[in-house]
Amino acid sequence: MTRRRWILLALVFIAIMINYVDRGNLSIAAPAMMKDFRITPESMGVLLSAFFWTYAIFQIPAGMLVDRFGIRWSYTLAFLVWSLASAAIALASGPGDVIGLRMVLGLAESIAPLASISFIRSNYSGKEQGFPTAVYIAGQNLGPAIGVLLGAILLDQFGWRTMFAITGLGALIWVPCWLFAAPPDGTRAERQAARAAEEPAGPRPWTWRMVLSNGTFWAMTLSILLSSYYWYFVLTWVPSYLVLSRGFSTLGMGRILSSALFAMAVMNVIAGAAADRVAARVGVFRARLWFGVLGYLGTGVILLLLVTDRSWSLPVLAFSLCATGIGNSTYWTITQHASPKNLVGRTVGFLNTISVAAGAAAPIITGWILGPQKDFGPAIVVAGVCPVLAGVCLLAAGSKGLSRIKSMLSGEAYAES
DSSP, rough: HHHHHHHHHHHHHHHHHHHHHHHHHHHHHHHHHHHTTTTOOOHHHHHHHHHHHHHTHHHHHHHHHHHHOHHHHHHHHHHHHHHHHHHHHGGOOOOOHHHHHHHHHHHHTTHHHHHHHHHHHSSSSSSHHHHHHHHHHHHHHHHHHHHHHHHHHHHHHOOHHHHHHHHHHHGGHHHHHHHHHHHHOOHHHHHHHHHHSSSSOOOOOHHHHHHOOOOOHHHHHHHHHHHHHHHHHHHHHHHHHHHTTTTOOHHHHHHHHHHHHHHHHHHHHHHHHHHHHHHHHHHHHHHHHHHHHHHHHHHGGGGGGSOOOOOHHHHHHHHHHHHHHHHHHHHHHHHHHOOOGHHHHHHHHHHHHHHHHHHHHHHHHHHHTTTTTOOOOOHHHHHHHHHHHHHHHHHHHHHHHHHHHHHHHHHSSSOOO
16 A cells, blocks of 8 residues: 555546646636627636635535545545536636536536545654645646646647647546546445544534634634635736736746746655654654744745736745645645644534635635725735735644644544654
């Protein structure tokens, strides 16, 4: 299993990368589609947000499906549906078609992050999880990077319809590879027996009333809400910002944003490995707390776009994205390490629902802020302040507070390991 888990981690990495290519394609096509469909930035914000409506609603149900049926077939069916939904946007005759297909896309893609983190939680110990989680997060970064670069080329050469068709249908080669490598999930009875063996002895001291009255829980929840607003602002509106406000061509936009996202992916893996080393010396949660806080504070560098010329677009975006990559990968490492194996899908599903709520809000709020004049200044201020506040929230949780999260989520006495 030791060798197979690394092969499966590579496939999870590729799946998440494709997942983010498909969800990000609409952002690349936004300027062209606004022109073809004659829609305003406010209307485009609704189209960009539609994916997140179903993506958010199905987080917790998707987690329950992963916990009950395993990752092999849930991942397979989800991948098939989201690839075909993305490809079908090539046939859209108007904004209504796009909204409907993006909602199907969001429903199917809700499985992927939960199944991926469930796999990591089940196959790597607490001190090992920084690197595989960073690899998983790197897939989230490389997906938009490759999507921006490939999408810009296809859009420039063939138009947005061909771009959706090629990226959606071409990705289906992943499915037979996954089915060949992934082990059977076992029967329902076997899964229930495994869960029962993992249950901690003794009564569970935490109830939902206690959870909702816990300040540390809300600090962590607010942290992911704020940091996700920035991330989804980047994914949905920064391509249009570079074209409409900075004056870059479609290909120029693709080169700049993809370069920043590639740098983010590399930094994620380096930081994940470094966090594992530090965690072995000073403790798992304490090390990850400080990596996360410093990452989110550094993300605020995006505010420099307000006072620099367009030649600074790449270094500012690259630094900001590298910092948020460190913050996000650390946050999710803390979350999935603190979660019990038998409930990891539902635990991550809840926090991912909060994250996706920011994803649904960011495109609409940004479109409303832009208005007819398409002024990105106020939108960048909002997006830049959010991750700084996320770092403050994470710091407020503190290492002692994170120990409470461990006992809250697992229902057992916390011991750092």
